[in-house]
Amino acid sequence: MDSDIVEQVIEAARRVVAGGAISANxxxxxSIRPPDSDEMYFTGGPSLRDHPAEAVVRVGLDGALREGQLPPIQAAVVAMHTAMYADQSVVGCVIHTHSPFATAYAVAHRPIGCWVEALAMFGLPGGxxxxxxxxxxxxxxxxxxxxAVLPGVPAVLLANHGxxxxxxxxxxxxTVGGVVEEAAQAGIAAIGLGGPVPIPDDLKAAARQRAMSFLQRGVASV
Ligand SMILES: [Zn+2]
Incomplete structure (x- = not known):
């Protein structure tokens, strides 16, 4: 077990919890796939809150446990992670949560529209x-x-799940997990105000381009 990768997994779990895009429990x-490897490091614990480093496991992308102890509840969702790595060689991290507002859309079988700018900026112009x-x-x-997932789309709602x-x-x-939860919360709040209004298609691309041009400029300083 590479302790650096274990630490990255624990830090990612800690940041998901700190960001609030997660259910109360x-x-x-x-999971994180180390560069150029055929395996992932995966949280084997029941909760991402205070997840212990000792509960991180190493799993081959064929689904075989390579190191650690994997409880049955977590073993059942391993394939959901390995499939994402198998499908897209660029994917280095997979996160699954039941973040409450996004899960409300998943339970209602309603996709989240592109009604907040951040979705357009972060690869979800189609919601x-x-x-x-x-x-x-x-x-x-x-x-x-x-x-459900088109190439390049970095997030999906899982009906009746998360x-x-x-x-x-x-x-x-x-970041994308937080943006998805924020968009879901805004969408639900907007229902009381007549419903969320998606960004016009031509302006979605403009939102992304503007964000990219600022990224390319880097940090401004004087
Ligand atoms: Zn789940």
């Missing part, structure tokens, strides 16, 4: 799609996720 899992229900981590659930986010780095995955 902390249910969820975080957050929803994968049909299948028992957690099952072949059916994974087939449904694959059917949210799955996958991105190049833990930083980006954590």
């Amino acid at each position: 902390g249910h969820g899992n975080v 957050v799609p929803i994968a049909d229900y299948g028992p957690r981590g099952s072949e059916q659930a994974i087939a449904n996720i694959r059917a 949210v799955l986010v996958f991105h190049r780095t833990p930083d980006l995955a954590i």
Whole structure:
């Protein structure tokens, strides 16, 4: 077990909890794929809150446990993570939570529209799609996720379950998880005001381009 990667997993779990895009009981899992490897480091604990380093496990992308002890509840969702790595070689981190507002959309079988700018900036100009229900981590659930996710889309709602986010780095995955939860919260709040209004299609691209141009400029200083 590479202690640096274990530490990255623990730090990512801590940041997911600190960011608040998680349900009260902390249910969820975080995994990280070390660069150029055929395995992932995965949170084997029941909650991301105060997740102990000793409960991180090492799992091959074929699903075989390589190191550590994996409880049955967590073992059942391993395939949900490994499938995301198998499908996209650029993915380095997968996060699954039951963050409350996004899960409300998942329970209502409603996708989240692109009604907050951050979704357009972070690769979700079409909003957050929803994968049909299948028992957690099952072949059916994974087939449904694959059917719902277009190339480049970094997040999907899991009907009657929660949210799955996958991105190049833990930083980006954590950010997208927070953005998805924020958009869901804003959407639900806006229902009382006549409903959320999506950003016009031509301006979604403009929002992303503007964000990218500032990123390219880097940190401004005097
Ligand atoms: Zn779950």
